[in-house]
Amino acid sequence: MRKIAESTVRRLSLYLRFLEEFEHRGIETVSSEALAARGGTTSAQVRKDLSFFGSFGKRGLGYSVLELVGKLRGILGLGRHYRVAMIGAGKIGSALVQYRGFKARGFEIVHIFDTDPAKIGREWNGLTVRDVKQMAAEFERLPVDIAVIVTPAEAAQAVADRVVKLGITAILNFAPAQLTVPEDVVVKTVNLALELEALSYALT
Amino acid sequence: MRKIAESTVRRLSLYLRFLEEFEHRGIETVSSEALAARGGTTSAQVRKDLSFFGSFGKRGLGYSVLELVGKLRGILGLGRHYRVAMIGAGKIGSALVQYRGFKARGFEIVHIFDTDPAKIGREWNGLTVRDVKQMAAEFERLPVDIAVIVTPAEAAQAVADRVVKLGITAILNFAPAQLTVPEDVVVKTVNLALELEALSYALT
DNA sequence: CTAGATTTGTGAAACATTTCACATAAGCCC
DNA sequence: GGGCTTATGTGAAATGTTTCACAAATCTAG
16 A cells, blocks of 8 residues: 555544544535634645545535545544553553543453552453563463553563564553564554643743 | 744654663763664754754764753753643543653643532642632632643533633643644644554554 | 536645755874 | 864755645536
């Protein structure tokens, strides 16, 4: 497939959000102009973004909300089911486990690991927190597609190395650390420090 | 000042992180090459990024770690102190309040608001959760620079409108909603759904 | 069926960011 | 000091992204 810019993919996600909103309100058809207005971009941008993947609209009329929702879900790979392992049973992990957006997008958390003996063995949203040392065995028992790293910064790289060695190719990283991984592994990092500093810079 | 790309600012934040790491390890001098290697970019990129703000290196030698840390902190506006109001006393808010990175960057949470009567009046990390209705009065008593929105998506826009009306010009938004604000207000949105979908797309 | 009004899809132009490549400066060694 | 090495700073080139502008398609009304 042609290489698509990250910024384009993020906008597609936004469009999907707005389309779901329109669908909920019973709107059947939407123009690139209307979608752009809702998302703070331009109609040309919307059309260009969509055109990378096909022609979904009708000239003179616009896009069918229902159809476009389906297309975008397909493009973004939201049709399928992903099994997720969470590594780190701390505060952020706890907030994430209850985040409904995971399940809504087909991401199911099936393992939780930690190194803290005080946490190991505890029940967490129907799952037992396991020792990180049992990761290999647990992955064998129930393989996963994605690892979510929610450890302190110091531990993050070691955890990443470990899950990569166990065959994981997708990581969502919340630790404030820059992870180094092989080329074929996809990492998305959510780094609050970067956001704070970008905000701080904007206030200069 | 010349307009600087968001991507540049984010890289500067990363460089700062690495430099602090080097400083901690007692390294006194660093080359653009070394900094690039640590951050997964190129030496030319590092030099170009820095060159927007001045000439901080010595030819043939590199950059003084200590000096560059200071310069970057200055550039990013991390020298000063910001007062922060958190709106929404839920799970994510709770995790954020304990996030040490806030204080480390001079962001001090001085107010917490919610609409839920069960939460109003409770103590939270030394602060009393107040009713959102008291926001105007509380801001008058103790003004703030930044609002952090941690409400459900449905409430986020209304809250944004409210804080903007009270004179806030910087918002950090964790609600999965696209906020519409006047031009002079800076918004940074951390949207987990977008990250998930970008990850999902990458796995297609 | 024709004329007029919309709105898409897309090359081409404009703009932005990254990479290249090299002159220039500084340190080091003899 | 002179020659060699290293590494910065920066115009220019290459690459990437967004905006423009318009032909083509579809709908509506008479």
